[in-house]
Amino acid sequence: MSKVFIALQTNDDTRSIIQAILADNPHAIANEQPAMVKIDAEGSLVVRRSSIEELIGRDFDLQELHINLISLTGHVDETDDELTLSWNT
């Protein structure tokens, strides 16, 4: 199974996002590097709006991710509620 990843800047906005991603994807592994966090996951990775909202206590638009996003791999599927990264193989 190939790995996908998402990399985010390390800051106050992303702290809860990273926490939510790790909670929703128990198979994901966070790699902390200077000023950034890279989350690797076998097969696929999901970013769920509701989990982030629960942690930050306000509405969150998944497109806000763009502000602190560094990079990602895999096919992207985005809806109002979830952003999913995956490979077909």
Next chain:
Amino acid sequence: MDMKVSKKKLGLKEKYQHMTRGLGWETTYQSMDEVFPYAKYEGIKIHDWDKWEDPFRLTMDSYWKYQAEKERKFYAIIDAHAQNNGHLSVTDARYINAVKLFLNGISPLEYMAHRGFAHAGRQFPGVGPRVACLMQSLDEIRHAQTQIHSLSNYNKYYNGFHEYRHMLERVWYLSVPRSFFDDAITAGPFEFMVAIGFSFEYVLTNLLFVPFVSGAAYNGDMGTMTFGFSAQSDEARHMTLGLEVIKFILEQDPDNLPIVQQWIDKWTWRGYRVLTLVGMMMDYMLPKRIMSWKEAWEVYFEENGGALFKDLARYGIRPPKWLDQIEKDKDHISHQAWAVFYNYAAACNFHTWIPTDDEMDWLSQKYPNSFDKYYRPRLEFWREEAKKGNRFYNKTLPMLCQTCQIPMLFTEPGDPTQICYREVDYKDNKYHFCSDGCKEIFEHEPEKYIQSWLPVHQIYQGNCFNEGVDPTAEGFDPLAAVLDYYHLNFGRDNLDFEGSEDQKNFDAWRGMATKNT
């Protein structure tokens, strides 16, 4: 009783449908073929532009909103950096030379990418890719601007930043990144998208931005970290566009496969060659190192690229050509490139040095198969010679590869003691290449590459001297005349870091920042 009326809001998919697809139309006064004259000549067959999927479904209104937010963050940090003498917080003034290389060699490419996406986007009959290209074109000009703004803080204090625009079109090593982009923007719109959108953005830019920018943070350079991450926040969208382009083209018609495969082979190799500069920056120019070039290559190319090409295999795509050579080269290219710049430091707009003992130990640990055997002895020898007063600056001109324009510095795959040369006879001339990859790219489009503006050839033809200079005059110094033409100040911008004005100033200013003198 109050009744709660929820505001009817469009979902992401509907909004994208209305605000992107809904903006296109079939032209009637002029035929679509006349309005989009470059859409067919490359041989790519598209039957239904509506099959285009933009996974992020970003519309222009949201685009402006998020980009504005990024700009506010960016300038707040850049102001703080300038107000706080941020340039004195970097680990070591040698580091600043990596940033010079960035401004001179990479930032102008952002501007060229801006032009390229504006041009390619204009040429696509489908509205989906047109809007995506418009956004990317705006992103790229933003990157050029934010990089120039942040690095102008360094230009106030250090040498070598002053004429990046002028130098891009003249200085020998800058023809490498420049010709790479010239090649891409003079291709058709589909090839441009495969070249820059897919091969460069998807397959290769992680190597440039992720470890290098994280390395800037590690070396205390808030300015570079900020423009780097601000640019990167757009990259995820660019990468997604690049992948979408490939899938879309391949799904439209089976005849597109061989054309796309040839472009992937060509542009992965072209981009890989340009990244030699980045490898050298990571291994030699960051005083505090974050990961080696080889490690970055393994994570971002072998692992991610491997997953990508495995996925694309269902369309019949195979991994890019020449990967076996790339695999062998990863132990060598950064060392070979640094050696060449050290040799030609008299003709550079940044400083060079021999790594310290600690740094050499780091390199042998990261490159157990190559560093101690091939590169350490050479560096130590040069260090000894410099100590004895024999620092040798090479003043003769190197042979360049006709395709990538890099001096012939790479070795035979599998034999790091033998420089690799390839040649082709074409229409009464002999052309030289650094590799099988560059040779084959030439052979596929010789009429394009015989027009290359090769800095060394241009110097020999007398085209790189200021007006009025007489190369036949007694005592004519060709190097001095070329440096004048480059607007490069001898003794300030070039030569070794040791003894440079930058080194002295940084030490003096850092002293002033920490003591009451």
